[in-house]
Structure formats: C-alpha cells, structure tokens
Amino acid sequence: MSIIQVHNLTKVYPVAFKQPGLKGTVKHFFKREYKYVEAVKGVSFELEPGEVVGFLGANGAGKTTTLKMLTGLIHPSSGEARVNGHIPFKRATPFLRQISLIMGQKQQLIWDLPALDSLKINAAVYGIDNDEAQRRIDELAEMLGLSRQLQQPVRKLSLGERMKAELLAALLHRPTVLFLDEPTLGLDVNAQEAVRRFLRDYNDRYNATLILTSHYMADITALCKRVLLIHQGQLIYDGSLDGLLAQFAPSRAVQLDLGKVYDRPHLEQYGQIEKIEGRSVRYLVERDRLTETVSRLLAELDVVDLSVTDPPIEEVIGQVFEQGQVADQGLAPIMANKSTP
Amino acid sequence: MTPNALPPPKPSLSRSIRRALTITRTLLSVYYAYMVEYRAELMFWVLSGSLPLILLGVWTEAAQGGSFSLSPADFARYFLIVFLTRQLTVVWVIWDVEKEVVQGQLSFRLLQPLDPFWHHFAGHAAERLARIPFIAILIALFFGLYPEALWMPSPSRLLLFLIAVSLAFCLRFLVQHTFAMFAFWIERAVAIERFWFLFYLFLSGMAAPLAMFPPVVAQIVMWTPFPYLIYFPVAVLLELETPIAQGFGVMLLWLLLFGITNRYLWRKGLQRYSGMGA
Numbered sequence: 204m205s206i207i208q209v210h211n212l213t214k215v216y217p218v219a220f221k222q223p224g225l226k227g228t229v230k231h232f233f234k235r236e237y238k239y240v241e242a243v244k245g246v247s248f249e250l251e252p253g254e255v256v257g258f259l260g261a262n263g264a265g266k267t268t269t270l271k272m273l274t275g276l277i278h279p280s281s282g283e284a285r286v287n288g289h290i291p292f293k294r295a296t297p298f299l300r301q302i303s304l305i306m307g308q309k310q311q312l313i314w315d316l317p318a319l320d321s322l323k324i325n326a327a328v329y330g331i332d333n334d335e336a337q338r339r340i341d342e343l344a345e346m347l348g349l350s351r352q353l354q355q356p357v358r359k360l361s362l363g364e365r366m367k368a369e370l371l372a373a374l375l376h377r378p379t380v381l382f383l384d385e386p387t388l389g390l391d392v393n394a395q396e397a398v399r400r401f402l403r404d405y406n407d408r409y410n411a412t413l414i415l416t417s418h419y420m421a422d423i424t425a426l427c428k429r430v431l432l433i434h435q436g437q438l439i440y441d442g443s444l445d446g447l448l449a450q451f452a453p454s455r456a457v458q459l460d461l462g463k464v465y466d467r468p469h470l471e472q473y474g475q476i477e478k479i480e481g482r483s484v485r486y487l488v489e490r491d492r493l494t495e496t497v498s499r500l501l502a503e504l505d506v507v508d509l510s511v512t513d514p515p516i517e518e519v520i521g522q523v524f525e526q527g528q529v530a531d532q533g534l535a536p537i538m539a540n541k542s543t544p
Numbered sequence: 545m546t547p548n549a550l551p552p553p554k555p556s557l558s559r560s561i562r563r564a565l566t567i568t569r570t571l572l573s574v575y576y577a578y579m580v581e582y583r584a585e586l587m588f589w590v591l592s593g594s595l596p597l598i599l600l601g602v603w604t605e606a607a608q609g610g611s612f613s614l615s616p617a618d619f620a621r622y623f624l625i626v627f628l629t630r631q632l633t634v635v636w637v638i639w640d641v642e643k644e645v646v647q648g649q650l651s652f653r654l655l656q657p658l659d660p661f662w663h664h665f666a667g668h669a670a671e672r673l674a675r676i677p678f679i680a681i682l683i684a685l686f687f688g689l690y691p692e693a694l695w696m697p698s699p700s701r702l703l704l705f706l707i708a709v710s711l712a713f714c715l716r717f718l719v720q721h722t723f724a725m726f727a728f729w730i731e732r733a734v735a736i737e738r739f740w741f742l743f744y745l746f747l748s749g750m751a752a753p754l755a756m757f758p759p760v761v762a763q764i765v766m767w768t769p770f771p772y773l774i775y776f777p778v779a780v781l782l783e784l785e786t787p788i789a790q791g792f793g794v795m796l797l798w799l800l801l802f803g804i805t806n807r808y809l810w811r812k813g814l815q816r817y818s819g820m821g822a
C-alpha cells in the first residue's frame with residue numbers, strides 16, 4: 204500500500220498586487236488588489252514505502268509548496284493528500300511522529316546553545332527517554348561523522364557540520380517519511396557527498412521513504428531512481444531518471460576519436476557537430492537516427508574509438524524548464540497517478 | 545499496510561503527566577541555559593524596566609509637598625513593588641511569534657507534536673529565573689538608599705502576591721500571544737501591542753496608584769484586564785484597599801476569555817499560514 208497518496212492537490216495563494224509609482228502606492232493604501240496565484244495545480248502521485256524520489260522543478264515551480272502541504276504546514280486549497288493514512292494538515296501526533304522536514308536553508312537548532320541542548324528538547328517532545336535518546340544520538344552521530352561538534356554552540360559550527368547536526372535533530376525520533384528541501388544547499392562537495400551517503404544509509408537501515416528537492420543533480424542521480432518533474436505547478440513527468448532522459452533529451456552525444464584529421468565540411472555531412480578538438484569530434488545525434496549515423500561513421504571514417512552517451516541531466520532538465528518547452532513538446536500535465544517504475 | 549499505520553494505544557493519564565513534566569523540566573532547563581548565555585544583556589534588560597523607580601522619585605517628592613492619601617514611604621514601597629511586578633511579568637512573545645510567522649520559522653515548531661505556545665511560555669518563565677539575581681541586587685540597593693521604606697510583608701500576603709503575580713504574568717503573556725496571532729493576517733502585529741501599551745501604561749497602575757484615580761474611573765478600570773497586570777498584585781502585597789476575591793475572579797475571567805480567543809485565532813490563523821521563506 205502506498206505510503207504517500209496525493210490526488211489533485213492544488214494550492215492557490217492570494218498575492219497583493221501593486222502598481223509601481225506613487226499613484227500605485229496611494230491606490231494600494233486605500234484598496235488592495237489581490238491576484239490569485241496557482242502555485243500547485245492538480246498534482247497527483249503515489250509513493251511506496253522505502254522509495255527515494257527526486258522532486259525536480261525550477262524555482263517557483265511548486266516543489267516546496269507541495270512539500271509544505273504534505274508535511275501539514277499549509278492547508279491545500281483543494282485535492283487530497285495522505286501520508287501513511289493521515290491527513291497532514293490535521294497535524295495529529297501519530298502523523299508528526301512519523302515525518303520530518305529538512306530544509307537546507309533553515310535551521311531548527313538553537314543558535315547560541317550546543318546542538319545537544321536542542322536534541323534534549325526534541326527527545327522530550329517526542330517522548331524518547333534519556334538512555335534511548337543517547338543511544339540514537341550516538342548512532343546517528345557515528346553515521347554522520349559528528350562527535351565533539353554537538354557540544355559546541357551551533358553558531359560556531361561550519362555550514363556542513365551544522366547541516367549534519369540539523370539532520371541529527373530531524374531524525375532523532377526516527378521518522379519513516381522524510382521530506383528534504385535542498386538538503387545540500389551551500390555545502391562543499393565533500394559535505395554534499397557525506398549528506399548523500401548518510402541519507403542512503405538511513406533509507407537502507409530504516410526503510411524510510413524520502414522525497415527530496417535539490418538543484419544539485421548529483422543529489423538526484425546518487426539517490427533517486429524515480430523523479431517527479433513539476434513545471435508551473437503541474438506535474439509533467441513521473442517515472443525513472445532514464446525514462447526522463449529518453450523522453451526529454453532529443454539527442455544523444457556520439458564521441459569519436461579518429462585515426463586522422465578530417466576537414467570540418469567533410470565531418471558535417473554526418474550530423475550536427477557539438478565540438479571538434481584535433482582528432483576528437485563530438486556529434487549530437489537524434490535518437491531515431493542514431494543507429495544509422497553510427498553505422499555510417501564506422502564505415503566511412505577511420506574510427507579509433509566511439510562512445511554514445513546521454514547529455515548531462517542538468518542540460519536536459521534545463522531544456523525542459525526553458526520557457527515554452529513543455530507546450531512545444533505537446534506534453535500534457537500528469538493528472539492521474541502513474542505507476543512506479 | 546506499514547507497521548506505523550496502526551494508531552498507537554491511547555497514552556494513560558499518568559504517562560501523559562510524566563511526559564508533560566519531562567517536557568516542562570527540559571524546556572525550562574534548556575531555555576534557562578539559553579538565557580544565561582545573555583547574562584550581560586540581562587542586566588540592561590532589568591535596568592530598562594526601571595521606569596517605576598524614576599516615577600518613585602517623582603511621586604515621593606510630590607508626596608512630601610502635597611496632600612495625598614499615601615505617605616512618601618508608601619509611594620516608595622508602591623513603586624518598588626511595581627518595579628518588581630514589572631520585572632516578573634515582562635513579556636516579548638509578540639516580537640518572537642511575529643518573526644516566526646512572517647519569516648516562516650514557525651514551520652519547524654509546527655512539525656513537532658508540541659504546541660509552539662509552550663516553547664515561548666517556557667522561554668519566558670526561564671528568563672524570570674535568570675533575571676532574579678539582578679532584581680535582588682537592585683532591591684537590596686533600593687532599601688540601602690531608602691531604609692525608611694523597608695518593611696516586612698506577612699507570609700500570607702507574600703503567598704497571595706506570588707499567586708497574583710504569577711497569574712498577572714500568565715494574563716500578560718496570553719494577551720500578547722493573542723495579539724501575536726494577528727501576524728497571520730497582518731504583517732506587523734506588534735502595532736496592536738503598541739496601541740494596547742498606551743492603555744497599559746496608564747490603567748495598570750504603573751504611572752500612578754489607582755487610589756489616585758477618581759473613584760468612578762477606578763471602579764470601571766477594575767473590570768478591565770489592565771490593573772490585574774500590575775496594580776492588583778502590588779495592592780495585595782502592600783495591603784492597599786482592594787477586593788481580593790473579586791480581583792482573582794476578574795483575573796481568571798480575563799484569562800479564560802483571552803485563552804478561548806487565542807485558541808480560536810490560532811486555528812484560523814494556521815489555515816492562512818503559508819510558511820513564507822521556508
């Protein structure tokens with residue numbers, strides 16, 4: 204049975220609208236005009252227990268709003284969401300005990316005290332006794348590579364250490380559903396990798412369900428087999444990462460190492476060249492012409508080595524989010540639930 | 545069905561009480577540690593509440609020349625206890641709640657199975673404990689300067705004062721927290737508190753004892769919440785003429801009224817919360 208069920212979830216925000224200039228300001232003072240912005244429009248999906256799902260979208264696409272609705276922080280305008288059988292907005296204690304939200308750019312730890320003090324509060328609030336809390340702190344601290352840092356005031360910690368301490372605080376009650384909003388934001392490469400490794404371990408150890416947003420594609424490729432793509436509030440893709448590339452990347456990169464140098468006009472007859480460096484040539488070839496093009500290249504050129512790769516996922520996502528891309532490709536938003544890949 | 549989908553058994557009463565006590569003890573000890581981090585600032589916060597001591601000087605001076613029902617020593621004691629009551633009832637929760645709502649920091653608190661109200665309440669209560677040494681020093685200093693004002697209240701009055709001042713703190717906290725709920729609708733709920741403060745300043749007995757007010761005005765004021773925030777606890781300790789049972793009754797009524805309004809606004813406000821910036 205699905206652990207997260209979302210059906211036609213919609214959130215509409217009223218946003219005060221003001222014309223620029225003095226006239227606009229005076230008018231705004233006497234009469235406020237509101238525009239209604241649909242941040243999330245009829246989103247539907249389901250997640251199975253233990254799944255790790257990447258939630259992708261440009262800034263303002265509706266990712267965070269969806270996460271806020273799933274964690275019960277905000278009230279949906281319409282539609283339905285259930286997390287482990289609970290309606291999130293009711294914020295029932297059994298629901299709150301099962302979830303956690305980690306926000307990369309926000310912190311819950313008390314700034315001027317050591318993280319251990321905040322952890323004490325969390326343990327008391329979740330009803331974890333002292334011995335058990337200490338055991339969990341030791342276990343999570345070991346997984347995260349934290350020790351003495353927990354006794355230092357939070358303000359003295361580096362960004363990476365603070366994020367790890369935040370993760371520890373958010374997971375002390377062993378939630379089974381984790382919502383992560385940009386968990387590696389601003390961290391250096393090593394710290395990003397450490398956080399990813401930890402999340403993978405946590406998922407393995409507790410069969411926790413993870414749904415995460417990130418602008419670092421490395422987070423998504425390292426952790427998620429399945430991705431949800433949201434564009435202007437609508438879910439436009441729900442499926443595997445590989446499937447995303449197949450659907451949205453119109454071409455593949457063919458890398459050639461040649462035995463001799465050919466002139467550019469000669470090479471251009473085989474397709475669109477992305478880059479030439481001496482005897483190394485990179486073509487972008489449409490998927491349906493790939494076999495034919497590769498056969499011709501092998502038959503007609505002095506090929507030393509050939510490899511076919513997908514373009515970097517960042518490029519693909521970037522293309523999808525470019526204005527008009529969705530409409531141009533005639534992609535209908537996903538209204539009904541799709542099965543898990 | 546996942547193992548967590550089954551509803552947990554209802555906690556027993558004794559377990560709930562034990563949990564509440566653990567939470568209270570933990571919140572108080574952690575927030576006490578937090579307040580002690582600001583020990584230097586605490587001294588200034590205590591001193592910033594010394595307006596009653598300035599008024600004390602003004603009124604004792606005036607009492608020496610004019611004909612008032614209170615003697616200069618009475619005035620000195622009155623404003624000293626006003627100072628003490630103010631110190632024990634000072635509240636800033638609206639600034640904290642407004643920031644949490646407007647900047648979205650409330651989100652983390654909402655994710656936990658404890659009403660965020662209790663975090664603020666415990667923070668304020670713990671701050672009282674951290675403030676006490678500074679208050680004691682100032683009061684000792686005061687009696688050194690005004691030995692004629694020194695007196696010993698009866699134990700029963702002292703007990704009544706402690707109850708009255710605790711309720712005064714609860715009422716002041718609840719009133720300000722209720723105003724803070726408007727942060728869900730307007731950007732600057734603090735504006736309401738500033739407006740309220742004007743009435744608080746004059747009708748609470750902070751600027752002048754209520755005995756100095758015209759009797760009709762004083763009688764009307766006694767049905768408002770203001771005198772119960774300062775004047776009533778002071779009058780209880782100094783044995784000024786005031787109906788004690790009625791006073792506690794009115795205080796409890798206001799607590800109930802603000803308590804109901806508070807919960808109503810909290811529930812309605814949460815439906816408007818957008819977790820901005822978070």
